[in-house]
Amino acid sequence: MSYFRDNIEQMSGYVPGFQPENQDVVKLNTNENPYQPSSMVCKAIAQIEPENLRRYPDPTGRAFREVAAQVNGVAPENIVCCNGGDDLLKTAIISFCDKDRPLAYPVPTYTLYPVLAKMQGCAVIEVPFDNEFNLPAKLISAGAPLTILCNPNAPSGSFINIDEIASLANELKGVLLVDEAYADFAEDNCARLVEKFDNLIILRSMSKGYSLAGMRFGYGIAQASLIDGLSKVLDSYPVDVVSIAAATAAIKDQGYFKTNVEKIKKERARVTKALQDLNFAVQSSSSNFILAGCKNCQADDIYGKLADKDIYVRYFNAAGLKDKLRITIGTKEQNDKLLAELQKILAKQG
Ligand SMILES: Cc1ncc(COP(=O)(O)O)c(C=O)c1O
DSSP: OOSSOHHHHHOOOOOOOOOOSOSSSEEOSSOOOSSOOOHHHHHHHHTOOHHHHHSOOOTTOHHHHHHHHHHHTSOGGGEEEESSHHHHHHHHHHHHOBTTBOEEEEESOOTHHHHHHHHHTOOEEEEEOOTTOOOOTHHHHHOOSEEEEESSOTTTOOOOOHHHHHHHHHHOSSEEEEEOTTGGGSSOOSGGGTTTOTTEEEEEESSSTTSOTTTOOEEEEEOHHHHHHHHHHSOSSOSOHHHHHHHHHHHHOHHHHHHHHHHHHHHHHHHHHHHHHTTEEEOOOSSSEEEEEESSSOHHHHHHHHHHTTEEOBOOOSTTTTTEEEEEOOOHHHHHHHHHHHHHHHHHHO
């Protein structure tokens, strides 16, 4: 006999990328930023007094919201803080979906969406992308109360232009959540659409561009009516004193952030070209990872051989992805190690 609700009993949990205990590896499997967070982050954490920890945190993370509002050209009431972007996804699905209210999204995409839907007992409408990852028109006819569009998409790194997303928001009857966890590495983002659409929520993460994956801090941008509704569903204190201090210091240091993003974009172009020269099929990416398709090799075999050398990339045993590897862009040194090892593996295969 199980104590769990049927859907929890029957579902499989989300499987995160492998986190090796040994730090001395080339870790290109979970889209972390290869650079340290801003030095301002550790300074801000060091300044926290025991008294700040004794008390509950500011329930809305006001200090962070003020800076994030400035950075995104919106007002603080358009920002809601959460315990990592994943927390906002769960909150949105609880807020808008149930057994009669499905969730729609294009596939392949972030594999957490169906897991969260199963927890909530809501059906999913998965609309396939075409080979070029264009926006599928069927998302509109799906008529779901909540549609999630990951842009740039994971794991493809593909990017849908903002005018097309504006048309989608305009035509959908339900809420559109644009998952911009990787927008820091893209050419554009949806922030300017928030004032126009009362059905649009943008998700942002501090894990990627700002190097704070270990801190767990994300935020949403939307009109105040949506922010107020989501806040009813979030924890009463969704972000803690330490993470508010860290995330605020990180987002204030725009100079350091932009320098790292530019370094990653430069390496992204170099690694893309080098992988193409090694005969991988690589589409251009707007993210901090690339999806490399094996033309003359087996992706799972390459994944295993790289792991044997302590080089970790991501392999998804899923439809449309079985012949591909998702590779996070690391430092120049990390990328060089990956490319050299790939060259050796492929040379041995002849
Ligand atoms: C597409 C996508 N959305 C959201 C997230 C959530 O990020 P976090 O919870 O670390 O802010 C991730 C994390 O990898 C992601 O890949």
